[in-house]
Amino acid sequence: MGELFHLEDVTKVYKMGEVEVRALDGVSFAIQRGEFLAIMGPSGSGKSTVMHLLGCLDRPTSGRMVLDGLDLLKASDNQLAEIRNAKIGFVFQQFNLLPRESALRNVETPAIYAGMKRSERVRRARELLERVGLGDRLFHFPSQLSGGERQRVAIARALMNDPAIVLADEPTGNLDTKTGEEILTLFRNLHKEGRTVVLVTHDRRVAEYASRILHMQDGRILKEERVN
Amino acid sequence: MLRTTINSLSAHKLRTALSVLGILIGVASVIAMISVGQGATYDIRSRVESLGADLVTVSPAFRVGRAGVASAQITETFTLELADELAKAPAVRDVVPVIQTNGTIKYRDRNLQTTLMGVTPAYPSVVNYPVARGRFFSAQDLENYAKVLVLGSEVAQQLFPDEDPLGKEVVLERAGTRFLFTIIGVMTSKGQLGFGQYDNRIYLPVTTVARRITGDRTVNFYNLRVASTDQVDEAIAQVEFILSRRISNPEDYRVRAQQDIIETVNQNAITMTFLLGGIAAIALLVGGIGIMNILLVSVVERTREIGIRKALGAKRRDILWQFLTESVFVSVLGGVMGLLMGVGAAALIASFSRWPLIVPSYAVFLALGFSLIVGLIFGVYPAARAARLDPVEALRYE
Incomplete structure (x- = not known):
């Protein structure tokens, strides 16, 4: 299996005017290839900051972060964009679909930035949408889809460039319990197929879908828990 | 994208x-x-070009009034006789003295304010402006102070909307005096120029105007046709030489070639x-x-x-x-x-x-x-x- 992501003594300090806010205070952990990991904690615990760092949307203030052998602290903005494009698949609480593009086009977008050929891109996007059960909704716009359907489009989009890691930030936060369970089952299936999935949540029932839970509080990792 | x-x-x-x-x-x-x-x-x-690039105009300049002397045109030396002098310049083919004045032309119940142009028979060829119907006046008309006139196309249209003007008698009125004239021709339409409206004028023998209408032998300007287009500069030099012998101050007259105007x-x-x-x-x-x-x-x-x-x-x-x-x-x-x-x-x-x-x-x-x-x-x-x-x-x- 091996290590996919390695974080060592990572800190993140935000400057809010004169005041410094220590969002992360020396966090170290590793993510194994093919693992289903949940990062859990109340709001303000630093889990969103971890999510942004894991998603390469931001750089830590200090520490060491290595993804798949790449040192993220040394990466330029452009390199980070390339890493996000090739290695990260995002699923957000608010779905974050592009409102003016069809479901198909939304799924295609990461591949457009990767420079994939149009014919191949459309074929793959179609396949992924069919896999999440939306084969008959290809040309619907986000506003014409239900919450559960939107999140499925987002998952298909996250898988488009065959990422090393799927990052989900409260993916069921805006869904009812039943739809939420369907989405979580989808993530569990992805894990079973061998994908690395990281779930960020405040909800214990959601976190229990993972095989390992990191509990965070005040910018630190409080404890680690194995789930069966 | x-x-x-x-x-x-x-x-x-x-x-x-x-x-x-x-x-x-x-x-x-x-x-x-x-x-x-x-x-x-x-x-x-x-x-402007339709007048021809070989046209030169000699006109008096305006003198700035000073110490009670009103600005005035130097017209004393600009006479019909000077036209003959200017014609002696070798590079000049024709000289037309022009007397320009205003008057009213009347035919039956119609009348029209217009510009009277006293010119010579060479005028149509000098300004490249032929007669459309009838004829222009001849050297003989000039000698006889004939009371004949040629209408600009616009004047003809307005005064004779549905009649043939040729041979008709019209009354010219200027400064309270009336004259009877016969129409002998109508000019072609030249269109409007920046500074002159050829079609709105009537054309008379310059001698007739000088003797019968204005009673004054001074002219407003001269139109000169140069012998050939490449002699324009030569013609101007010769004309200026002739003028300099009669008028001491070269700022009192202006010699302008059509070419300059075009430029x-x-x-x-x-x-x-x-x-x-x-x-x-x-x-x-x-x-x-x-x-x-x-x-x-x-x-x-x-x-x-x-x-x-x-x-x-x-x-x-x-x-x-x-x-x-x-x-x-x-x-x-x-x-x-x-x-x-x-x-x-x-x-x-x-x-x-x-x-x-x-x-x-x-x-x-x-x-x-x-x-x-x-x-x-x-x-x-x-x-x-x-x-x-x-x-x-x-x-x-x-």
């Missing part, structure tokens, strides 16, 4: 349409103004075209600011979209291009439509003014190039702002 552009532009149709309109008006006015300037110039120039017209035309084009360019600039304004609003509105795109792997360059493409798309669309509208407007104006439609190719390139540049310049700042957005902040934006 183009699909993304069209999608986001069509999401705000009215807004896009108004931005396009801004550029459209700018480009259309640039094209129309330049075309109007060129058309008007062509029109004036062709009329002046051309110079004025260039100035006018640039002035009009410049005003229109300001409209284009305003259109560009309109685009920038809309784009800046659009960048703020789409902060979240930009965040999503960055999360999906869009680089700064990708976001920059996306917004720049929108701006250039809008401005070039406006440019192309403006080009069509501008040519249309120019064609309309040209057809009303009866001058040819001239759209110089540089105007087309200028307008299209300008709209492209406007799109780029006014798109760069908003696009760069969008590209610089921090992905985390952009994703958090509500």
Whole structure:
């Protein structure tokens, strides 16, 4: 299996005017290839900051972060964009679909930035949408889809460039319990197929879908828990 | 990429349409103004040129009044006899002394205020202005102080709307005195010149005017025809020499070649075209600011979209291009439509003014190039702002 992501003594300090806010205070952990990991904690615990760092949307203030052998602290903005494009698949609480593009086009977008050929891109996007059960909704716009359907489009989009890691930030936060369970089952299936999935949540029932839970509080990792 | 552009532009149709309109008006006015300037110039120039490049005009200059002496034309030496002197210049073929005065021409119950031109039989050939019907007066008419006249085409039309003017007797009235004249001819239509309206005048033997009407042998100016076009400078030198022996101050008279007038017209035309084009360019600039304004609003509105795109792997360059493409798309669309509208407007104006439609190719390139540049310049700042957005902040934006 091996290590996919390695974080060592990572800190993140935000400057809010004169005041410094220590969002992360020396966090170290590793993510194994093919693992289903949940990062859990109340709001303000630093889990969103971890999510942004894991998603390469931001750089830590200090520490060491290595993804798949790449040192993220040394990466330029452009390199980070390339890493996000090739290695990260995002699923957000608010779905974050592009409102003016069809479901198909939304799924295609990461591949457009990767420079994939149009014919191949459309074929793959179609396949992924069919896999999440939306084969008959290809040309619907986000506003014409239900919450559960939107999140499925987002998952298909996250898988488009065959990422090393799927990052989900409260993916069921805006869904009812039943739809939420369907989405979580989808993530569990992805894990079973061998994908690395990281779930960020405040909800214990959601976190229990993972095989390992990191509990965070005040910018630190409080404890680690194995789930069966 | 183009699909993304069209999608986001069509999401705000009215807004896009108004931005396009801004550029459209700018480009259309640039094209129309330049075309109007060129058309008007062509029109004036062709009329001036129709007098012939070998025409030279000798006229008295105005003297500035000083110490109670009113400014006055130096007319004492400008007489019918001087015409014969000037004709001795070897490079001059013909000299026509011209006496110009105003009067009223009456036929039955119709009358018309008009300009009386006392000239000689050489006049039609000197100013390149032939008779259409009937005949011009002869050397004999000149000698006999004949009471004959030739009508300009406009005068003929107004005084004789449905009659043949040839052979008709008309009354000329000037300063309370009335004269009976016979019409012997009608001139061709020459159109309107910047400084003279040939068609609105009547033409009489200069001797008749001097003796019977004004009672004064001084003339207003001389029209000279040079022997050949390449002798214009020579003719001017000879004429100036003859004049210098009679008039001590060379500033008291002016000798102007038609060529110089053509050049002046051309110079004025260039100035006018640039002035009009410049005003229109300001409209284009305003259109560009309109685009920038809309784009800046659009960048703020789409902060979240930009965040999503960055999360999906869009680089700064990708976001920059996306917004720049929108701006250039809008401005070039406006440019192309403006080009069509501008040519249309120019064609309309040209057809009303009866001058040819001239759209110089540089105007087309200028307008299209300008709209492209406007799109780029006014798109760069908003696009760069969008590209610089921090992905985390952009994703958090509500």
